[in-house]
Amino acid sequence: AQSVTQPDIHITVSEGASLELRCNYSYGATPYLFWYVQSPGQGLQLLLKYFSGDTLVQGIKGFEAEFKRSQSSFNLRKPSVHWSDAAEYFCAVDNSGAGSYQLTFGKGTKLSVIP
Amino acid sequence: EPEVTQTPSHQVTQMGQEVILRCVPISNHLYFYWYRQILGQKVEFLVSFYNNEISEKSEIFDDQFSVERPDGSNFTLKIRSTKLEDSAMYFCASSVGETSVVETQYFGPGTRLLVL
Numbered sequence: 001a002q003s004v005t006q007p008d009i010h011i012t013v014s015e016g017a018s019l020e021l022r023c024n025y026s027y028g029a030t031p032y033l034f035w036y037v038q039s040p041g042q043g044l045q046l047l048l049k050y051f052s053g054d055t056l057v058q059g060i061k062g063f064e065a066e067f068k069r070s071q072s073s074f075n076l077r078k079p080s081v082h083w084s085d086a087a088e089y090f091c092a093v094d095n096s097g098a099g100s101y102q103l104t105f106g107k108g109t110k111l112s113v114i115p
Numbered sequence: 116e117p118e119v120t121q122t123p124s125h126q127v128t129q130m131g132q133e134v135i136l137r138c139v140p141i142s143n144h145l146y147f148y149w150y151r152q153i154l155g156q157k158v159e160f161l162v163s164f165y166n167n168e169i170s171e172k173s174e175i176f177d178d179q180f181s182v183e184r185p186d187g188s189n190f191t192l193k194i195r196s197t198k199l200e201d202s203a204m205y206f207c208a209s210s211v212g213e214t215s216v217v218e219t220q221y222f223g224p225g226t227r228l229l230v231l
Binding site: 032034036041042043044045046049051090092094100101102103104105106107108 | 119121146148150156157158159160163170171173206208210217218219220221222223224225
């Protein structure tokens with residue numbers, strides 16, 4: 001069965017520091033991968049997605065993610081974190097390669113930013 | 116920018132009562148979804164809906180749950196007889212519905228349901 005693992009439950013970084021949030025997936029077919037962000041009291045906002053092609057994808061708010069098939073990973077990065085980036089981040093895999101449109105989510109990583 | 120909206124934002128109900136959670140998907144979208152997130156746990160898929168019928172449902176989506184598109188804009192999730200374990204954040208999502216390609220799902224802000 002497909003699964004998504006986000007090994008870090010909570011990460012704290014200083015404002016201006018770089019950030020990498022880890023995501024590993026287990027999926028038999030070609031994975032379609034997403035990162036969503038949830039700010040307090042808000043819904044899930046799409047940051048970026050990978051369907052095919054260039055393995056480094058750019059998203060909103062200065063985020064990027066790199067798909068590495070050999071490592072089954074899709075890590076999210078940002079070179080310089082802003083205080084407003086404090087939120088919870090979810091990695092998800094689409095199951096459409098298996099004929100299903102449901103998303104399978106990881107447990108999320110909560111990001112705290114120290115001013 | 117068009118967005119998915121959900122009402123109410125919070126709902127408190129007594130165990131055994133029926134609740135209806137409402138969603139207005141993005142207007143030109145054809146595929147609709149419900150997910151839930153129990154506190155501290157993963158976001159879990161409940162059901163997808165396309166062309167006025169359920170496309171797919173998870174094992175969580177048992178007989179106490181139902182979905183409906185009562186008019187051209189709303190998409191509802193009904194829980195007939197709520198249980199304590201139904202307490203969760205419920206997210207609605209929608210996507211374009213071009214089923215030949217991967218769908219990007221856009222989520223609403225959620226309804227936090229508390230069953231007492």
